[in-house]
Amino acid sequence: MIYFDNNATTSTDRDAAQKAYDIMTGVYGNPSSLHHFGMDAFQELGDARYKIARLIGAKTRCVHFTSGGTDSNNMAILGAARANRAKGHHIVTTQIEHGSVLECCSALEKQGFEVTYVQPNPVTRAIEAKDIVHAVRSDTILVSMMQVNSETGEILPLKDVIDGVKKKNPETYIHCDAVQGLGKIPFNVYHYPVDLMSMSAHKIHGPKGIGALYVKQGCSIDPIKYGGPQEGHLNPGTESVPLAAAFGTAADKKLTCFQKNADHVSRIKKHLEERLLKEVPACHFNGPKNTSPYVLNFSVPGYSSGEMVDYFSMHDIFISAGSACSKGALSHVLQAEGYEMPILSSALRISFCETNTIEETDSFMEVLKSAFHHFIK
16 A cells, blocks of 8 residues: 555554553543542643644643644634734635635634735745735734645745734734644744644644644634633633643654655655656646645646546555545635646645655556556547
């Protein structure tokens, strides 16, 4: 089996899975209980929070556990809008955001907020920092943008946006959806002083069902759920200590391996790109130039994305046609970047992780060439 769909989800690291098992069977007390067994669970929760905070250079108390990236994005965007509506009703985001951001913004528009959706540059097909900064007004309460696009791997100009927005309107909060960049692209909240940041465990070999939201000290957001005091009143309910602890274990493993892993996947991506250029003349690489080494998006016009994904699956090679959340729909990201139907309908996304190999890309190429013969134009 060859797994090239790591942007959709990653395999759970064995140590992370073992950590979850150990907590479920040995430290299963409620972390809010006052007895010793509960305090043991509370300590494990705190240790996991510390490891995740350390990965992004944050204060431990600023990390709040959620159920995943979508939950974090909802808490950040809806919470910031509700808490700051007295200051303004304007929000800025981009057209290439994840659905959990775009749908939140759509819901807020129905509640009277105004949202500006920044388009990619028609020439570079990239989101330009100046366009986001230009969209900010005196009544802009929030800018929400991703760190790395899940479909094309585009690395957005976060630092330039932060500098420009804070200079133009220091009161504007900046939310970063860092789900696809966490543990892959170096990030530190001191160098990238965002106000809010969304994270998810299952993109870095942690389990599904657990994420985190970084909330900068002094940043005001309202809860969107109500109940007990857990997670600073932002996410009430008994915390999943096993999943949080596994997330912490996965985060800890990423801390010292940024460059090593990036160099490894860069070599794999470059090798595959070179073979595609040499052996598939009709191949078209999608997206802007500045992309994550973990992602490669390309099209071979004339060959259906869905059919190709199915064909590769029959050969035990797992790729995607875009975001797993889109369920096979044409990529809204590539549409926003101005691509036409021949590119849109044949787009394929390869997303790597540190366990992939160059030999796997060679196997991929052999199956790709056999697919061309199978699906005769």
